[in-house]
Amino acid sequence: MIDRIRNNQLWQLTLANILEKVREPGVLFWGIGFPILMSIGLGLAFTRKPESVRHVALISPDTGTCTIILKDDKLGNTTFRLEKMSWEEAMVQLKRGHVNVAVTAGDSGYRYHFDPMNPDAQLTYVRLSPILNRIPAADLIRDPVYEEDLSAATGSEVDALTVTGTRYIDFLIPGMIAMGVMFSCLWGLGYGIIDTRSKKLLRRMIATPMKRSNYLVAMITVRLVMNVIEAGLLMLFAWLAFGITIQGNIPALLILFLAGNIAFSGIGIFLACHTSKTEIGNAFINVISMPMMVLSGIFFSYHNFPDWAIPIIKPLPLTMLADGIRSIFIEGAGFAQTTIPSLILTATGILFFTVGLKLFKWH
Amino acid sequence: MSPSPVIEVRNVFKSFKTVQAVCGVDLTILPGQFVALLGPNGAGKTTLVEMIEGIQKPDRGEIRILGKLWKGYEKELRKIIGLSLQETRYIEKLTAWETLRLFASFFNLGPERVEEALQLVGLEEKRKAYTVNLSGGQRQRLALGIALINHPRILLLDEPTTGLDPNARREIWEILRNLRRTSDTSMILTTHYMEEAEQLCEQIVIIHEGKILKEGTMKELLNEDPSLKNLDDLFTALTGRRLHD
Ligand SMILES: Nc1ncnc2c1ncn2[C@@H]1O[C@H](COP(=O)(O)OP(=O)(O)O)[C@@H](O)[C@H]1O
Ligand SMILES: [Mg+2]
Numbered sequence: 001m002i003d004r005i006r007n008n009q010l011w012q013l014t015l016a017n018i019l020e021k022v023r024e025p026g027v028l029f030w031g032i033g034f035p036i037l038m039s040i041g042l043g044l045a046f047t048r049k050p051e052s053v054r055h056v057a058l059i060s061p062d063t064g065t066c067t068i069i070l071k072d073d074k075l076g077n078t079t080f081r082l083e084k085m086s087w088e089e090a091m092v093q094l095k096r097g098h099v100n101v102a103v104t105a106g107d108s109g110y111r112y113h114f115d116p117m118n119p120d121a122q123l124t125y126v127r128l129s130p131i132l133n134r135i136p137a138a139d140l141i142r143d144p145v146y147e148e149d150l151s152a153a154t155g156s157e158v159d160a161l162t163v164t165g166t167r168y169i170d171f172l173i174p175g176m177i178a179m180g181v182m183f184s185c186l187w188g189l190g191y192g193i194i195d196t197r198s199k200k201l202l203r204r205m206i207a208t209p210m211k212r213s214n215y216l217v218a219m220i221t222v223r224l225v226m227n228v229i230e231a232g233l234l235m236l237f238a239w240l241a242f243g244i245t246i247q248g249n250i251p252a253l254l255i256l257f258l259a260g261n262i263a264f265s266g267i268g269i270f271l272a273c274h275t276s277k278t279e280i281g282n283a284f285i286n287v288i289s290m291p292m293m294v295l296s297g298i299f300f301s302y303h304n305f306p307d308w309a310i311p312i313i314k315p316l317p318l319t320m321l322a323d324g325i326r327s328i329f330i331e332g333a334g335f336a337q338t339t340i341p342s343l344i345l346t347a348t349g350i351l352f353f354t355v356g357l358k359l360f361k362w363h
Numbered sequence: 364m365s366p367s368p369v370i371e372v373r374n375v376f377k378s379f380k381t382v383q384a385v386c387g388v389d390l391t392i393l394p395g396q397f398v399a400l401l402g403p404n405g406a407g408k409t410t411l412v413e414m415i416e417g418i419q420k421p422d423r424g425e426i427r428i429l430g431k432l433w434k435g436y437e438k439e440l441r442k443i444i445g446l447s448l449q450e451t452r453y454i455e456k457l458t459a460w461e462t463l464r465l466f467a468s469f470f471n472l473g474p475e476r477v478e479e480a481l482q483l484v485g486l487e488e489k490r491k492a493y494t495v496n497l498s499g500g501q502r503q504r505l506a507l508g509i510a511l512i513n514h515p516r517i518l519l520l521d522e523p524t525t526g527l528d529p530n531a532r533r534e535i536w537e538i539l540r541n542l543r544r545t546s547d548t549s550m551i552l553t554t555h556y557m558e559e560a561e562q563l564c565e566q567i568v569i570i571h572e573g574k575i576l577k578e579g580t581m582k583e584l585l586n587e588d589p590s591l592k593n594l595d596d597l598f599t600a601l602t603g604r605r606l607h608d
Contacts, residue, residue, distance in 0.1 A: 012468035016457055023456035023493075199452035207418055207448075208469040208513075209441045363418050 009210055013218035031184060031230045035176045036237050043242060046168035051077050054124050057090035057102040058082040066144040068131060073151040074158045080128050101125055105137035165330030173238045174329045175298035177231045178260065178322035184227050185264030186285045189219055193272035194281035203363040212362060220265050227261055249334030256338045259345035260321040266349030270356035292318035317348055369394050369517055369549045370415060375424030377410050384410040386573040392549050399560035400553040401594065402570035403606050408553035409449050412519050416446050445515030447506040449522050455495035459486050459505050462494055463512060470513040484508040484538055500531025507538060518550040524559060539563055555607050557594035569598060576601045
């Protein structure tokens, strides 16, 4: 019985596929390491820390730093470092993003130079100017550290809410899971098939009694298993590092995840159905994935795009998958919200799969 | 009465857009016969064997394997044919043993046969080597092991020694000579090396621009004209070209 399974071609095809993948360090890195590293990087860059430091250029012929510390129990402490520098130097630092406001001190008080369209610069200005305007330039130079406690002022009117799911990382992780499924299917399945064809290995295999369906079933199964592992590790990481948990219905998430896999597996098979040139496969994958990476709201909300674009963006498979996963993760959604996207994704996958199979070039 | 042929090719044509790759080939292979298709690059050898292998379809004409057409008998015929394509790259990070194991499973064969095939082609020591790390000769022997895994009644090898050094070539020849002694497999091999055709095959078919120019044993081919010293001379006499430049 065991021997019959071991000699079974479906099992051997699956095994060969797994061995091929796990022995390729790049595959493990791009599938598992990369999304986690990206989440760490973006998560740290965009998560507000309780202590924040803002750098400001203070135009002056000499050098040195003056420090203004605003203490605030509710909003967190903010330290402004006013670095003395020449105007030319300040322009360089502005371009580099090291400072976003330059301050000049004149007889009639301070003047603030910054890009009013930059919200971060605006915030620096709004928070710094009321304090700085009360300190004459001469005092600032004599006593370069100034501290003020604002807790009492803000404390009375600000209520600190701790709502889960409103941080950038909460937005990002579901998108990363969706993106992982897309890339894994397009590269692992689509590119994998084209590569096998370009090696003439596909042709060699179908010149045996191998059942063609077994080859595809093995490829798709291995993809699905790898995607579950990849998403699982990313979620485990997100939970450990950022305390992210799933608010909504887990069975609904599983079904949506499966539907996403079906959709992108179908697209992967479709893009791989004819060509035996890996360069063409590469181009196909970029043409399919890059627009969705930008439009589908993986890194930032697609509501930043003009209104007329939204109806085009929403039906994209990556948008549907990312929105669905996000709604389950952070809005506590369940089958009521995800059944329709799951069905559409499944139908998309089946459609592409059927057409791809019709056009499939085995040799 | 002569035995019924294992392969019959009748008036077969195949063209690609502007190129006539095979035009009007007739060929009969008898059981146990080793036949060489000898011709230069572009002669149409690959196209012809791939049509016999059922991988490409002829535009015109008929191909029968053991009396059966490919259409309708594919499943049955695949089981009794062993082949190697002109160039196949196997899964890079799969070992020689695992690669044979995979192909064995397509024929419902187990690890015992994998072991036999490994020995048959002398790759026991390389069983754990990834295919990407095999030398050219070892890779061709692996391809031959795969071709032989199902005890094929018909073996079709497309340029099995092209690009190999003389030593590696002789190793392959040795394996095929053994096979000829110990089994009743029929074989078609394509090559542009006249020594290979001479060494391995009783029947030599000279093919050029999609047509068969001459066929027969070495004796029959060279006896016609005493000035011909070898097959290359014969090819030059027939076409004004050499087998390879
Ligand atoms: N798939 C193809 N598309 C276009 N032309 C082809 C194709 N396969 C072979 N040919 C052409 O057919 C001729 C015979 O090729 P081939 O059978 O590969 O010759 P050989 O194997 O003897 O070198 C060549 O001119 C080759 O360029
Ligand atoms: Mg050829």
